[in-house]
Amino acid sequence: MAKKVLVLAESRDGALRNVSFEAIAAAKEISGGGEVFAVLCGDSVQSLANELIHYGADRVLVAENEKLANYTTDGYFQALKQIINDESPEAIVFGHTSLGKDLSPRLAARLESGLISDVTGLEQAGENTVFTRPVYSGKAFEKKLINDGLIFVTVRPNNISPLEKDESRTGEVKSVSVEIKDLRTIVKEVVRKASTGVDLSEAKIIVAGGRGVKSEDGFKPLQELADVLGAAVGASRGACDADYCDYSLQIGQTGKVVTPDLYIACGISGAIQHLAGMSNSKVIVAINKDPEASIFSVADYGIVGDLFEVVPLLTEEFKKVLV
Amino acid sequence: MNIFVILKRTFDTEEKISVSNNKISEDSAEFIINPYDEYAIEEAITLKDAHGGTVTVVTVGDEDSEKELRTALAMGADQAVLISNEDLDSQDQYTTSSVLAAYFKDKEYDIILGGNVAIDNGTGQVGPRLAELLDIPHVTTITKIEINGTAVNIERDVEGDLEKIETTLPLLVTAQQGLNEPRYPSLPGIMKAKKKPLETLELDDLDIDEDDVEAKTKTVEVYLPPKKEAGKILSGDTADQVKELVSLLRNEAKVI
Ligand SMILES: Cc1cc2nc3c(=O)[nH]c(=O)nc-3n(C[C@H](O)[C@H](O)[C@H](O)COP(=O)(O)OP(=O)(O)OC[C@H]3O[C@@H](n4cnc5c(N)ncnc54)[C@H](O)[C@@H]3O)c2cc1C
Ligand SMILES: Cc1cc2nc3c(=O)[nH]c(=O)nc-3n(C[C@H](O)[C@H](O)[C@H](O)COP(=O)(O)OP(=O)(O)OC[C@H]3O[C@@H](n4cnc5c(N)ncnc54)[C@H](O)[C@@H]3O)c2cc1C
Numbered sequence: 074m075a076k077k078v079l080v081l082a083e084s085r086d087g088a089l090r091n092v093s094f095e096a097i098a099a100a101k102e103i104s105g106g107g108e109v110f111a112v113l114c115g116d117s118v119q120s121l122a123n124e125l126i127h128y129g130a131d132r133v134l135v136a137e138n139e140k141l142a143n144y145t146t147d148g149y150f151q152a153l154k155q156i157i158n159d160e161s162p163e164a165i166v167f168g169h170t171s172l173g174k175d176l177s178p179r180l181a182a183r184l185e186s187g188l189i190s191d192v193t194g195l196e197q198a199g200e201n202t203v204f205t206r207p208v209y210s211g212k213a214f215e216k217k218l219i220n221d222g223l224i225f226v227t228v229r230p231n232n233i234s235p236l237e238k239d240e241s242r243t244g245e246v247k248s249v250s251v252e253i254k255d256l257r258t259i260v261k262e263v264v265r266k267a268s269t270g271v272d273l274s275e276a277k278i279i280v281a282g283g284r285g286v287k288s289e290d291g292f293k294p295l296q297e298l299a300d301v302l303g304a305a306v307g308a309s310r311g312a313c314d315a316d317y318c319d320y321s322l323q324i325g326q327t328g329k330v331v332t333p334d335l336y337i338a339c340g341i342s343g344a345i346q347h348l349a350g351m352s353n354s355k356v357i358v359a360i361n362k363d364p365e366a367s368i369f370s371v372a373d374y375g376i377v378g379d380l381f382e383v384v385p386l387l388t389e390e391f392k393k394v395l396v
Numbered sequence: 397m398n399i400f401v402i403l404k405r406t407f408d409t410e411e412k413i414s415v416s417n418n419k420i421s422e423d424s425a426e427f428i429i430n431p432y433d434e435y436a437i438e439e440a441i442t443l444k445d446a447h448g449g450t451v452t453v454v455t456v457g458d459e460d461s462e463k464e465l466r467t468a469l470a471m472g473a474d475q476a477v478l479i480s481n482e483d484l485d486s487q488d489q490y491t492t493s494s495v496l497a498a499y500f501k502d503k504e505y506d507i508i509l510g511g512n513v514a515i516d517n518g519t520g521q522v523g524p525r526l527a528e529l530l531d532i533p534h535v536t537t538i539t540k541i542e543i544n545g546t547a548v549n550i551e552r553d554v555e556g557d558l559e560k561i562e563t564t565l566p567l568l569v570t571a572q573q574g575l576n577e578p579r580y581p582s583l584p585g586i587m588k589a590k591k592k593p594l595e596t597l598e599l600d601d602l603d604i605d606e607d608d609v610e611a612k613t614k615t616v617e618v619y620l621p622p623k624k625e626a627g628k629i630l631s632g633d634t635a636d637q638v639k640e641l642v643s644l645l646r647n648e649a650k651v652i
Binding site for chain 2: 185215260
């Protein structure tokens with residue numbers, strides 16, 4: 074049955090996040106030939122609307138309001154609630170991002186609906202869409218569906234392929250005025266720590282360092298390798314706690330969940346909380362001097378050795394072959 | 397101050413996981429307090445030390461959850477409530493939050509603390525859902541909280557960035573790693589915990605009709621990922637290993 078599906082688009086530093094394009098692809102599949110419309114919230118986001126259409130949205134609603142400049146739960150909640158009331162979508166897709174995780178359960182509670190969080194795949198089974206999601210820190214998977222009523226899901230970044238961008242696609246872009254009343258939580262300040270550049274959760278290649286990197290300087294060879302590969306640098310909790318790098322680089326259950334094509338773990342032991350954030354990476358390389366380290370149990374390729382010797386050699390070798 | 401912690405007993409995911417009958421097997425599984433809820437308990441006790449009041453831990457679970465509640469009492473919580481889920485046929489986050497909301501309906505609370513996510517099911521839904529049902533604001537993934545009267549200043553982790561938030565009580569917050577270092581229960585704490593009040597409630601006590609809280613979602617399959625073939629551990633001298641790795645990544649894995 075054809076469905077009308079709402080996708081909440083997210084932007085960061087004035088650009089749309091890839092997860093929004095992935096959400097559109099998921100929405101298309103759920104819609105079964107129905108309509109996919111995207112919602113953009115912010116204080117000046119109109120210019121981003123067409124790109125959503127290029128990635129498959131049929132139309133875009135732009136809710137601009139100065140109270141939406143920064144994400145607040147109440148502000149976005151009120152905007153989305155109003156749009157959902159007006160449009161009555163049969164399905165809703167958000168990214169499983171900080172924003173999506175904060176907002177979706179609250180909306181689901183108000184809508185008295187089920188919510189399937191952190192979806193990594195979906196398929197049609199007869200009348201139903203069945204969603205796959207990891208459980209038990211990524212050690213197992215479950216397939217779930219919503220019994221009846223509104224289908225509401227959040228999709229994990231970097232797992233569902235976006236549709237091919239088609240700049241010739243056109244669609245309606247409409248401004249909607251939303252009324253935002255009191256905000257009970259106010260954002261006083263955002264301290265940006267995450268480095269600009271490649272967004273870890275969307276990176277195709279990640280070079281990650283752990284406590285084995287031994288110092289802040291120890292991250293330099295990793296950064297050099299990353300530069301050659303066009304990769305992002307990540308870290309384990311161990312490295313963050315030891316002050317070798319900022320917490321914004323942390324990968325794992327508490328930090329970012331990543332699914333790159335290639336994950337190179339250097340001096341990381343492979344604790345379950347770390348694995349929870351990266352074990353679904355397509356190809357995993359482990360470099361560790363301890364042959365017993367659990368990271369080797371998830372690695373496709375392993376080098377047992379000193380990262381300070383191996384990583385610079387790798388950088389040199391890649392430089393040779395990538396020219 | 398009336399301080400509440402919502403706590404989940406979870407499967408220790410550090411343990412080996414196996415699936416039987418389309419379910420994660422609980423035989424010989426280890427259960428623990430969800431680690432993020434430990435941060436919530438620790439913070440609740442710290443708030444009580446600073447502002448006075450009582451700390452109540454609440455869980456929706458089976459009778460075995462008493463063990464985790466006693467641990468929370470041993471850490472320093474004052475009283476515990478076990479809402480039995482044994483009459484429920486199906487339970488998802490909609491169910492759990494609805495049951496908790498029924499419990500809180502006639503309670504006076506200044507702050508409710510929970511974990512940012514349960515490590516087994518891992519949705520992070522229960523906190524924000526409950527806040528909405530109680531019509532109070534929520535702040536997720538907090539790493540610092542200061543309360544002055546009813547004014548609250550919070551720092552939260554947003555994908556590595558730090559957001560400073562101002563809000564007011566009553567409030568629900570969810571704990572992120574970094575909020576504090578949870579204490580271990582002390583021996584005297586464990587002794588005292590045995591005598592602290594632990595109330596068990598049935599759904600009837602909360603005037604809940606099972607049908608009204610029936611799960612909105614259904615799990616149709618639980619499975620383990622296909623066993624990964626043992627990775628290739630390279631050998632030889634380091635320079636050769638590095639050359640081989642680069643070639644494997646380009647020609648076999650084709651990721652570069
Ligand atoms: C509730 C909770 C949440 C958590 N969340 C996360 C999370 O999100 N992310 C996360 O990463 N952790 C998390 N942790 C922490 C986790 O349990 C581990 O403590 C942490 O991942 C360890 O980091 P590490 O592997 O860098 O350090 P270690 O375990 O100390 O490992 C260092 C490794 O480096 C190797 N090494 C040392 N020197 C060299 C060298 N010269 N060359 C090569 N190898 C070398 C060693 O052999 C060792 O294997 C969490 C813990 C808890 C309780
Ligand atoms: C008999 C039975 C059947 C079940 N069937 C299903 C099913 O069909 N589908 C399904 O999805 N799940 C099912 N569950 C699991 C259970 O419903 C969920 O685990 C629960 O709703 C919490 O969701 P979560 O694990 O996503 O927690 P999250 O939302 O990730 O938890 C976040 C925080 O909320 C609080 N919290 C979570 N759970 C509780 C609780 N029980 N009591 C108090 N505070 C809590 C904690 O502070 C926790 O840190 C079943 C459980 C039982 C016992």
